[in-house]
Amino acid sequence: MLDYIRFITNLKQDLLVPISHSKTMKKLPHMAGLCSLMILFCINASCKKADDNFNEPVEQRTDTLTIAQLRDFGSLPLPSRIYITDARKQGLFNLDQGDRKTADNLGVTLVTSHGIRYKREYTGPANALWFDVLPSDDDIGPELQNAVNGADDVFIPDGSYRQRTTVRLRSNMKLQANPGKVLITLPATYVSLANAIDPKIDLNNVVIDGLSWNVTTRENGTFGTIYIDSPNVANLTIQNCTSKDYDSKDSTNWLTLKIPAGKSAENIVVKNNVVRARRMGCEIFNHDNYNKYVGKNIEVSNNTFYDCHFGISLSGPMENITVENNTVKNCSLYGIEIAGALRNVKINSNKFEGKFDKFFIGSNDGNGNGSVTGGMTITGNETIGRCTGGIALYNGGTFAFANNKFNMTGMIEISHSSNGGSFNDNTIESMSSKVIICDNTSNNRFTNNSISNRNASANQAMFMAYGNKSLNHVLTSNRFTKGPGGKYMEGADGGTYKASDNQDESGRIVQ
Secondary structure, eight states, X not given: OHHHHHHHHHHHHHHHGGGGSHHHHTTHHHHHHHHHHHHHHHHHHHHSOGGGOOOOOEEEEEEEEOHHHHHTOOOSSEEEEEEEOSTTOOEEEEEETTXXXXXXXXXXXXXXXXXXXXXXXXXXXXXXXGGTOOTTOSOOHHHHHHHHHHOSEEEEOSEEEEOOSOEEOOSSEEEEEOTTTEEEEESSOSOSEEOOSSTTSOEEEEEEESOEEEEOOOOOOSOEEEEEESSOEEEEEEESOEEEOTTOOSOOEEEEEEOXXXXXXXXXXXXXXXXXXXXEEEEEEOOSSTTOOOEEEEEEESOEEESSSEEEEEESSEEEEEEESOEEEEEEEEEEEEEEEXXXXXXXXXXXXXXXXXXXXXXXXXXXXXOSSSBOEEESOEESSOBEEEEEEESOBSOEEEXXXXXXXXXXXXXXXXXXXXXXXXXXXXXXXXXXXXXXXXXXXXXXXXXXXXXXXXXXXXXXXXXXXXXXXXXXXOEEEOOSSSEEEEEETTOOEEEESOEETTSOBOO
């Protein structure tokens, strides 16, 4: 306020300079009264809140200051630019008289003691170092939160960091690092990144790119490193990240995206990540919106998930799902799980390696009873070596299972409204006494497949139509190589099939 008075006093003196002229002398009382009013106005204005947009006088110059000096700065006229000299934070800041609300965040906005804002001049992403995100910090959480709040695009420099408190994501932001060059250790919390606490705040247009995590906390929990629960979510991409949790305590995910009642998620991309998680690598689910397809356009591609209970789990009413070019290794339950009323699902060109219960289990069913037109597409997938485990298609609709190459210990189970599907041009090697079983499903066609259980200790039936609802399957031009004993094909407990032009390993026709 004193600066304003000093400025106006000087202005009054300047106005009184020409009063020696006779014409001006006559106007002196009027001018003096005007100046007094101006002084009172400025005193009142200076006592108001900073957001009254008072326009301080500005001079086109650049001052060189530290951050502490700038924050204490109060001289007039204001410099139009300031160069900050603090280590790791050097740069030009421009005066922004139109902003009286943005908080001082250290990195891109600095505020003087009189509420004047200076904004950093930069292109590209904001450097997290500007916000004091440092490898030496015991918890980068508060500083990284400051950066996420203050800049739409934040880059974390190469290095190893520790994070103890969760960072809350917001819409219209990107958080990035050089892939494989930034490691964030989580010694006190599983959750590195999460949505806003208020579930009414949507999360749109977010990219997480290139971060790596090491989960060492001994905290109990079942959430995960990236945990999104309750808001509407749109246009979320998580890519080029890595994570491992060998030293953690409990059963946690890496990525959890939960769609609660009345909310939606669409245009979700999870790609090019390498993840080990004790529970699930990637879990996206919609369990609270009965028969409402509020999860849409979800892609999980080119990832590696290993040593999890579930590698990839997508469940609940969701549609337009693509899971392709992933490598899934040693998942004690399921490698890829598609469960619970999904529709328009494509499972393409994935690789499975190691031990599983089921390396793939799939359910594509819009209404819970297989009545959706179309079905799940499973093409071009393969095992690396022989996998422990098998495959289950539940509610597959009119599935298309083609050009897959599987060497496995288990069998392929086709059941629960997987009707009218096609099973073509696959190479299946199994250690099971039954390689393919259609359990109370009907009208499936098997054409040009190579099916073998030659190394099984015993064979019951390489193909079995089981149950009185397992009717009218058609097998044509398949090649069978069976283990000892048993049959090539069998209808059991009322199941029926038709076979033509099928051959054994010697080229002889088999029925």
